[in-house]
Amino acid sequence: MFSTKRQTASDAVFDVVNNVIMLCICFITLYPIWYVIVNAFNDGSDAMRGGIYWWPRQFSLESFRAVFNSSGIMTAMGVTVAKTVVGTVVHVFFTAMVAYAVSRKELIGRQLYMVIGTITMFFGGGLIPYYLLIRDLGLLDSFWVYIIPAMFSFFDLIIFLTFFREIPEALEEAAKIDGANDFRIFWSVIIPSSMPVIATIALFHGVYQWNDYFTGMIYINDTDMQPIQTYLYRVVAQSSSNQMLAAMPSGVAVTVTSQSLKLATMVVTTAPIVFVYPFLQKYFVKGFMLGAIKG
Template identity: 70%
Template sequence: MFALKRRTRGEAVFDGVNVLLMLAICFVTIYPVWYVLVNSLNSGQDAMRGGIYWLPRAFTLDNYAAVVDNPGIVTAMGITVAKTLVGTVLHVFFTAMVAYAFSRRELIGRNLYMILGTVTMIFNGGLIPTFLLIRDLQLLDNFFVYIIPAMFSFFDLIIFVSFFRELPQGLEEAAKIDGANDLVLFLRVVIPVSLPVVATIALFHGVWQWNDYFAGVIYITQNTELQPIQTFLYRVVAQNDTSRMVTAAAGGITKSVTSNSVKMATMVVTTLPIVLAYPFLQRYFVKGLMIGSIKG
């Protein structure tokens, strides 16, 4: 039997302060989200009186009806889903293919490439040169502006390389004895046994693709039908672009809908999918950060 160590008074105070500090951080983090949710479920006209902090005072779903009835948000959601799926698949495949080459010790100039790649993680060309490049590539107002510039990430390459270097050499040797070339070896041997890191990078990039609004703001200047849901949210919140939704709501739903209440509902609709998915994906993020850190 092991005797339980009795905590000193200083340790008890330290633990109590830590608990209070964590509770305060949780409150500061969670309450703004709760405030937006509560106001999105409250009548806009009633919310103008103020005083709504914890629960809806005049519950209604008219704000969400106004958002859903807007064809722009449906189109934006479709663009977001498409760019997340296509962008994630191509990013994982292309980055994994380059990383496999980097993991080969016989690659000439590998150390130089690693140094050059590491520099790009710290320094970049800047917004204006990037915009000019995108323009010269004729990717402005083009769906592939979400895909092509994001097909490769050196940070993700490092994670892939760390995993590939831990694969048993016997797998590759057996495949080469059977006559497999490098491409067949990569597609039929390396990728199937690397599903943990593939899933991790897919989650990393998928969440980034879903949350990215900047590309839509900068590179989608004319064809607003190509804007993703986060860009749609940005324009609703930052540019007060809710007049059409409020007008439609007043004519077909109810006059309780206001510009501010529609903003709140739009914020909930655009962020809810990733918020619901993230708790189930968090363990993959932690696992991805630990890949290659422990070998054994």
């Protein structure tokens, strides 16, 4: 009886300490985001005095108005949405199709393909050879530079491959008896049975496409083809923020600073994925549990 009480007391202490540590971690993680939001909604000239930590001291939307008045941000947002949607659909379909082919035991050279793919996960040619390849393929300053190089991921192939091996072979055999070819089996049997893993890969790659700024910075010189994250990079680098500030009416520019424009742009560029992600996360968890039950 005494040992049971000691165990209960130690569990209570552990729970308290664990909760305190987790709260501290949550605060350290979330407060910088809250700080950016608070200062973005504060008057720019007033924010320069400092002392704003929890709530806006002088609430103002002028910085956001200046951001949305910029013609470049809406163009960049359109490019980001287009490449996220198209890139995710193409990536999931192409990677799943290759993974299904590799999962077939009758595929000649299957082990060689796995070895070559595994090597590419650890070794690469570097940025300069990759840039020369993109240039020779004619993808510089092209929308397809966001799509074609990201069509396939060997890491995602391994995830698909693991799931495909759990699908009963009887389903494919029944489809072959009905006269279905390999592509029809893939489209009508494998894809509907693989929605949990498809949701997982789509979530991961969609977030990657939205957050990717490096591709637009290196391979795109046309500012009208750069995504929102590259636009944010240019604003943080001050060149675009100073141009936006100079283009504003004099009465508004008094209350807006280069720093407030940067913070407002950060909020605008990150808000869509922050709001969408919880809904995607719900389907991701559901798909993960379905996959666990299926396995």
